[in-house]
Amino acid sequence: MVAHAEAHLDHHGEHPPEPHYSSRISPSILGMYLFIGSEIMLFGAFFTAYFFVRVVNGTPWPTPPFHLPVYLAFLNTCILVTSSFTMHWSLQSVKRNNPWGLRAGLLLTFLMGLTFLITQVAEYLRIGFNTSDGSFPTIFFCLTGLHGCHVFVGLTILLFMTIRAFRGHFDAEHHHGVEIGGIYWHFVDLMWILVFLTVYVL
């Protein structure tokens, strides 16, 4: 972004300049913002479909004779919310130079995320309706399935973070990988709360 009119200067004796970002946001954080922004738009499209099916068209939710397993989804919500706490604990641990806290936190977060996903698959297998049964099941599977895909991606990130943590890649000064992954995991958690409230509760 610099137009050089005349370049006669030599930079003898100067050290290489430190990276400078005019936006004053680190590129990785900015990348995560843009990613989450695109994700919000993606979820927004599905929530719009939900709104039209349920509010504009007045489709009963859930459409009789189907039922939603609210209790199971509530348990799953508790698991995912708890995983946010363990994620936060892992980051606090690495900031205090406690590698075992980091490892335990990440491992617990991964296991809880995996439990969530397995429970959701089990829920799908026993729910008793399919996408061909009308607009209600279609939207239900789209919203929860889209979120499930994000949990899968989050689990992949968590897996790499956990492996790296066990290999000692993070310490009190260098833990950006955990920070970025943590933001994503909390985002997935927030989106689930939104999905749970709109699909199962309201």
Added chain:
Amino acid sequence: MRNPLRSEGEMFRLVGVVVVAAVLIFFGAWINTWVGVAVAVLAVAALVWWLMQEPVPGAADPAPRLASGTPAGTHRVLVVAAPGTSSVAVPDRATDVVVVVPALASATEALTGAVDDRRADAERTSLALARALSRDGRNVRGEVGADDPVLAVEDTLRTFGADEVLVVGDEAIADAIRARVAVPVTRA
């Protein structure tokens, strides 16, 4: 407004707040779906209000001043001039000069990205000033800077260590630059 995505800690804080809101919505929906919807609307409004009220961490702290160094035996001058500036005088002892001309654009131009003309103006000015100053045998180059003179100076100082900054403009710009860089700033 406080950015809830700023860090993992901020995001976790948001999760905590949203969980509390979700519990309220849950109990509202237990009574009636529309009560739950009303609670959700109120919760979202309260959340937005809370984020708007929250101070931005570190916003009250003064911004760090950018230091700059130069090799021994040189005197480097960074000139910042507005587009259209026809001439500028630099100290005789200046050995190296960089002329940076901010590509000043209106808000509409900046928002729509229609800054090509402004950049062309800035480039013309920087070329003309650089040519005029290089006649005295100095090493001179011209650059087009960011649309904010202070940011343009900051950007240039990262790649061009300067002993002084010469501002062709009003005192307010010079003061703003003084607040951000630890290099003597004078007005031409």
